[in-house]
Amino acid sequence: MSRRTRFFWGIFLCCLIIQFYFIYWNSRKSFREFPNDENYFNETLAKLLVPRWAGSPGHIQVSDFLVKSLKKRGFHTVLDHFYDGIPFTNIVAIMNMEANNFLMLSCHYDSKFLNGSTNYLVFFDGHESFEDVNDDFNSLNGSRHFTEVELILMQSIEVVIAFNLIGAPNHIYMSHYERTYKLHTRMADIEQELRESGKLSNCHQLFHKLKDHESDIEDDHYPFLLKGVPALHIIPHTFPDVWHTESDTIQNLHFPTIRNMNLIVTRFVYKYLNDHVSDKDIESRFD
Template identity: 25%
Template sequence: MVLLSSWLWALSCASYAFGKATLGERDFTPLSADDLEVLSEMPDPSRHLDSTNPVSHLTKILIPRAPGTNNNTFVRNYIVQTLSDLGWTIELDTFNASTPVGTRPFTNVIATKDPDAPRRLVVAAHFDSKFFSTYPENQFLGATDSAAPCALMLDLAQSLDPLLTARDALVASDALPPTADLDAAETTLQLIFFDGEEAFHDWTDADSIYGARHLAAYWESQPLAPHMLSKRRFMRPGASTTPLALIEHLVLLDLLGAPHPQIRSYFPDTAWLFDSLIAAEDALLSAGIIGGENGEGQASGLGRESFFQPRRAGERALGYMGDDHVPFLQRGVSVLHVIAEPFPRVWHTLGDDASALHLPTLRRWNLIMRVFLVQYLGLHPEDAKNARRDEPETEMEMVGFADVDELVGRADSDLVL
């Protein structure tokens, strides 16, 4: 990603071609203290974000993984296997693209809980790491950028899957309670892991966000399956009928995991979602799950400090982040960009390794996102008590690490990809 100094605000306002198809702003049902406690324990929110845990998601992802390398393939396969084990539908968007260092293969991973749902909340991050041609720079890990967000997404899928399954069973049996939000109930969770976010040389429109540009253009060109067009959402004149129209909001995570992040709201139409993240953090603070001895503990260094910069009346974002959301924004998708700005001090340096991450901060991010997604999707934490499961440890062979050793001291032109 890159922070650009100029921004035509009208671009974001003018591009929402099918905004009326989305649900728009609505009130979330507050969660009880018991609900919050359940979410904080289903399972331990730190477990898969701990770089010292040899079987954590973070440990599996935190290797050099530039596009077109064996390590990139290993990480992609790990993501696919983890979500396939949950029974989610996996799509691979594979293509070749010209880059400043030659033609490279890329593969985006799209995982959907219910592919027949007419509405989707998308949570996304990029799983590639930045390309460097020489040693030691080619050992760049990208812990905040974006190994930690990817690990967080996998944990969210595993934690919330039983709740999504329970809700979908009620929908299928027409057993939703009378007070249920029907629109939320027909919204599924979709995760996108973009490949090729990083520029190979300098960030330009042509040398950046390869995966996001390809997927957005592809979805724009594809018609929805006929059975999807029978959903009530599309029974209105002028409704868009491409996969992009299924997306309620795209929540893009980037540069997360370092302590004391500062997160801002960038787009007017998702300001209410930004406020919902703040409300989730406030609820967790009030319940003592974060910010105190019963939560992160005084040694965490976090205290009650918020991750978010509150919005002010009439305030408009003056900066513009070039990131994976841009091709979707340009095609009318509503975006919530969750990115630390200022960027972490280790950005694009070898210092963006495990030492740049702060486990209490990652734990808090996990809890905030659990609460936010449960409220957005109309889930019930008590369902976790009836479907509690600790997923088995994934003991995938770390074949990628053998390839890391082969990279040492070699220029990229010498690599066999």
């Protein structure tokens, strides 16, 4: 196996860990006071740049790193071990154990095996690990198991935000579900606010107030949709050219896109938590 790895997901995992560390410790501060620690970002990124399909040494290495990093930053961390053909482990990090409702940010932390080559976070396992998929191994092992055992009661999850394939240049992001369209437009508004204030890197517009509600791909948010949980799928309109190839390396990542996405999502989550009300209607949350 080449030391190169497919890690578009891994890049954004870094961003989430960094920024939620800041949100956790600066929850009483205004957004403009949040620091932007580039050195910490680079150090975290380096820990993820290994092939990490389920069962590999790199998978264990990255899993251990995520758990240690989350615990160090005050998250209550749960390891959800399960067997679905091979052993898998979901990583669940909860910011507030006393919360009754949750905003769930999710992504997978395993990479694909290729022959010849209030708030809480969930890192799903068993998404990329198999070269071929079938009814038994459909690349949603971790998220499907999570919803089946209900590590967090489905009715307590207000919305699941699934991040996918972020890191390529010139990609745009559209809304995939009417139920969360207002949350998507809030992302677009936040991007515009940050751009006008000069806080974003020189980069194309990421979030567009466009509806693409008929063409979403099956991913880790699907088991939650089947349980009635609203989903916001943050995925580019087209796949990265280097996706699942040996060229999917750090050299082909577009860091202005990554930095801007990081800032947009950070402010979105901060405002979601700061403006949170008891109203259960997710569609009116940002009216």
